[in-house]
Amino acid sequence: MNYDVSSHFLGLAAVFDGMQDAVLIHDLDGNIFTVNPAIKDVLNYEPQDLLGLPVSVLIPGDLLEEQERLLRQILNGERVRQYRTVRLNANGNAIPVSLSLSPIKVNDDRIIGASQIVHDIAKEIEAEVALNRLAAIIEGSQDAIISKTLEGIITSWNPAAESMFGYTDKEAIGRPITILIPDERLHEEEVILGKIRRGEKIAHFETIRKTKNGDLVPISLTVSPVRDHGGRIVGVSKIARNISSRHLAEERKANLAAVVDSSDDAIIGITVTGLITSWNKGAERILGYTEREVIGKDVALIIPEDRIDEKSIYSKK
Numbered sequence: 001m002n003y004d005v006s007s008h009f010l011g012l013a014a015v016f017d018g019m020q021d022a023v024l025i026h027d028l029d030g031n032i033f034t035v036n037p038a039i040k041d042v043l044n045y046e047p048q049d050l051l052g053l054p055v056s057v058l059i060p061g062d063l064l065e066e067q068e069r070l071l072r073q074i075l076n077g078e079r080v081r082q083y084r085t086v087r088l089n090a091n092g093n094a095i096p097v098s099l100s101l102s103p104i105k106v107n108d109d110r111i112i113g114a115s116q117i118v119h120d121i122a123k124e125i126e127a128e129v130a131l132n133r134l135a136a137i138i139e140g141s142q143d144a145i146i147s148k149t150l151e152g153i154i155t156s157w158n159p160a161a162e163s164m165f166g167y168t169d170k171e172a173i174g175r176p177i178t179i180l181i182p183d184e185r186l187h188e189e190e191v192i193l194g195k196i197r198r199g200e201k202i203a204h205f206e207t208i209r210k211t212k213n214g215d216l217v218p219i220s221l222t223v224s225p226v227r228d229h230g231g232r233i234v235g236v237s238k239i240a241r242n243i244s245s246r247h248l249a250e251e252r253k254a255n256l257a258a259v260v261d262s263s264d265d266a267i268i269g270i271t272v273t274g275l276i277t278s279w280n281k282g283a284e285r286i287l288g289y290t291e292r293e294v295i296g297k298d299v300a301l302i303i304p305e306d307r308i309d310e311k312s313i314y315s316k317k
Helices: 005-010 039-043 061-075 122-140 159-165 183-197 244-262 281-287 305-314
Strands: 022-027 032-035 080-088 094-105 111-120 144-149 154-157 202-210 216-227 233-242 268-270 276-279
Touching: 022 039, 039 094, 039 111, 061 080, 061 094, 061 111, 094 122, 144 159, 159 216, 159 233, 183 202, 183 216, 183 233
Parallel strands: none
Antiparallel strands: 022 032, 022 111, 080 094, 094 111, 144 154, 144 233, 202 216, 216 233, 268 276
16 A cells, blocks of 8 residues: 655654754655755755755765665665765755765555755864864974873874884873983973963973983973863873984084184184174284274274275175
């Protein structure tokens, strides 16, 4: 006998009226009999505008075979959960959605149609894209980027952290951050965690950390609190930059300055326009001027008048 499909579907409508996801129910020919009010929010259709139409009006042409495949699964009594695809809204725009489909059965277990729950996942996809972009930045960063719990347990570890400290991610994740901290600097961790728990950020804190092999590495740390959706601080993010090369450059600069300062020869710095920029003790001893007296002055100050044409040697002016 023929079953009154429409009256069966219409009897279920009240159940779906309060749902935030769009719900539509159609028969095995794909004709829509019931649509809940949320269809307006998800696909911009007025519910009554879809009643009696084939569900194919919501499906891009190149995905019609997909709908047939899903329907075959339903006819086999299967459920389809959170299937990602796209649907067309009232303006003809493709909207990314997650579909959950279930067969509709009557008392004799005969399948007479299907229900579709349509969940808009545009914001989820946007968040995933942003997360993937961030992950790519972290993976490609030359700085070590490490996250940890408020108890100091490492929860993430990028490739630069492995290069800098020698531990693989498998060796580091799950272990205390103190594996990187020299014993004499362990107190720093409590200070850092204390500030993070108060919601403070620590920028460019210079310290020393140790590698897996026990080598000491000078680093600059930037530490920030990690918050959940409710704003509660749930972890810590650390960015560590190796500043060994800068320390080496500063050491070389200091050594060079010491050599210049202690030299018995006059060593003078001059700009291309002939202004004196540096003046060592040897220059003070030989030429009689103090550093304060000559810095910023024209080099002509130390050239005898009968040799003033020699200024061109020092200046391109």
